[in-house]
Amino acid sequence: xxxxxSHRGGTLEYGDSTPQGFAATAxxxxxxxxFDVHPTRDGAIMVHxxxxxDRTTDxxxxxxxxxxxxxxxxxxxYGAGSHPLSLAELSAVFKPGKVDLxxxxxxxxxxxxxVDFVPRVxxxxxxxxxLARTTFTSFLLETLDELASATQRPRLWLVSxxxxxxxxxxxxxxxxxxxxxGEIGVNIDTADAALMDATVAxxxxxxxxxxxxxxxxxxxxxxxxxxxxxxxxxxAIAIRDRQRQEPRx
Ligand code: FE
Numbered sequence: 001x002x003x004x005x006s007h008r009g010g011t012l013e014y015g016d017s018t019p020q021g022f023a024a025t026a027x028x029x030x031x032x033x034x035f036d037v038h039p040t041r042d043g044a045i046m047v048h049x050x051x052x053x054d055r056t057t058d059x060x061x062x063x064x065x066x067x068x069x070x071x072x073x074x075x076x077x078y079g080a081g082s083h084p085l086s087l088a089e090l091s092a093v094f095k096p097g098k099v100d101l102x103x104x105x106x107x108x109x110x111x112x113x114x115v116d117f118v119p120r121v122x123x124x125x126x127x128x129x130x131l132a133r134t135t136f137t138s139f140l141l142e143t144l145d146e147l148a149s150a151t152q153r154p155r156l157w158l159v160s161x162x163x164x165x166x167x168x169x170x171x172x173x174x175x176x177x178x179x180x181x182g183e184i185g186v187n188i189d190t191a192d193a194a195l196m197d198a199t200v201a202x203x204x205x206x207x208x209x210x211x212x213x214x215x216x217x218x219x220x221x222x223x224x225x226x227x228x229x230x231x232x233x234x235x236a237i238a239i240r241d242r243q244r245q246e247p248r249x
Pocket of ligand 1: 034
């Protein structure tokens with residue numbers, strides 16, 4: 001069965017990376033929650049998509065240059081007045097349930113990997129008892145390499161459309177193999193059966209991200225990808241349920 005990952009706690013249903021979205025996701029009949037992490041200036045790890053607060057909150061500033069208190073004071077847009085969670089708080093939301101973590105390690109506002117960040121994320125998840133339920137993702141090979149040296153947990157390479165276009169299937173799979181990456185994920189709009197078959201034939205797992213419309217969700221399910229992320233987890237669950245109930249032609 002294709003797995004569903006609630007992207008940032010279901011951005012189009014609950015706002016971007018909101019406590020409400022994560023709490024709702026934790027009790028949904030789906031398999032994973034996707035979220036992104038950034039360090040603060042004073043050593044906290046916060047769950048937020050962008051490297052800055054500017055786009056998705058009422059505040060501004062680069063998270064890595066702010067204190068934990070300053071990040072917590074930001075009110076998330078369309079988030080019913082809520083504020084960003086720490087990684088430890090997010091872990092506590094998911095610990096009692098069955099939904100596993102899909103943790104994306106983001107770069108800083110300059111596009112570069114944060115220095116000495118990966119070991120702290122791993123340590124926090126371990127302390128919270130959630131490391132064994134976490135898959136790590138990143139667009140950055142440097143970050144995936146850092147993860148490999150620090151944990152045995154699965155690592156998923158997020159392959160952007162320009163990278164896929166430039167390298168082609170063979171190039172992407174060769175790089176994945178050379179970095180011992182077990183799984184790739186591509187934008188749903190760049191996914192097709194040929195790429196999935198080539199990936200699986202190379203011994204890697206294949207998934208998609210950003211499947212938000214009924215058409216995109218239907219495409220991911222029809223391909224039979226391992227997992228896809230979606231901003232509309234309730235919609236994805238409904239479509240998957242309907243397809244599973246329909247007798248196959
Ligand atoms: Fe992400």
